[in-house]
Amino acid sequence: MGTDADKAELDREFSDFVAGGWRHWAHTAVLLTRDRDEAEDLVQQVLTRTYAAWPRIRRADAHAYVRRSVVNAYLDGYRRRQRLRFLPTSHHEHLLDEPVPDPGDAAGDRADLRALLATLSARERAVVVLRHFLDQSQAETAEALGLPQGTVAATLSRALAKLRVSATPSSNVGGTAGSTPQELFR
Numbered sequence: 001m002g003t004d005a006d007k008a009e010l011d012r013e014f015s016d017f018v019a020g021g022w023r024h025w026a027h028t029a030v031l032l033t034r035d036r037d038e039a040e041d042l043v044q045q046v047l048t049r050t051y052a053a054w055p056r057i058r059r060a061d062a063h064a065y066v067r068r069s070v071v072n073a074y075l076d077g078y079r080r081r082q083r084l085r086f087l088p089t090s091h092h093e094h095l096l097d098e099p100v101p102d103p104g105d106a107a108g109d110r111a112d113l114r115a116l117l118a119t120l121s122a123r124e125r126a127v128v129v130l131r132h133f134l135d136q137s138q139a140e141t142a143e144a145l146g147l148p149q150g151t152v153a154a155t156l157s158r159a160l161a162k163l164r165v166s167a168t169p170s171s172n173v174g175g176t177a178g179s180t181p182q183e184l185f186r
Contacts, residue, residue: 014050014054017062018047021066022043024063025043025046026039026040026043028067028071028129028133028134029042029043031114031125031129031133032070032071032074032125042073046069046070046073047066049069050065050066050069068143068144071130071144071145072144075122075126112167115166116166116167120162123155124155124156125159127145127152128160130144131152131156138152
């Protein structure tokens with residue numbers, strides 16, 4: 001690394017990087033964990049590890065590196081706990097106070113989306129968030145989760161089937177019916 005000036009420049013660069021991506025990573029983590037405090041802890045944990053590796057990280061891939069790390073850290077924590085810890089919908093309406101801007105997004109739609117995602121397993125939720133919230137390809141999702149592409153496709157298919165059933169007008173989730181992922185996540 002060299003001089004103190006070099007270290008100061010790396011620190012400034014990392015601070016700018018974090019400032020530019022924090023809300024996006026935190027929003028992704030909230031969708032995964034369903035808890036704002038847990039999401040912030042998860043992102044902080046990932047960024048601590050990222051800071052330690054910052055001199056070795058290719059800057060062009062840095063955002064993808066953090067995003068993949070957030071998902072992997074979430075899944076690792078889930079595997080350790082071996083259970084999901086969700087709050088009832090009415091207790092976590094505040095979780096997405098300042099979401100990443102989303103065209104056509106309304107508070108009711110966010111609440112419906114969170115309620116729908118709560119019906120999925122951790123792996124299913126991770127696949128749906130990566131594929132449809134973060135717009136990752138099947139190959140990118142498979143790489144991020146360390147799964148074969150066929151497993152990603154099967155998991156996504158099961159998850160979307162669950163979401164379609166949960167989103168029918170007769171469900172408690174506000175009647176956000178849709179047969180395609182784009183309709184489900186509008």
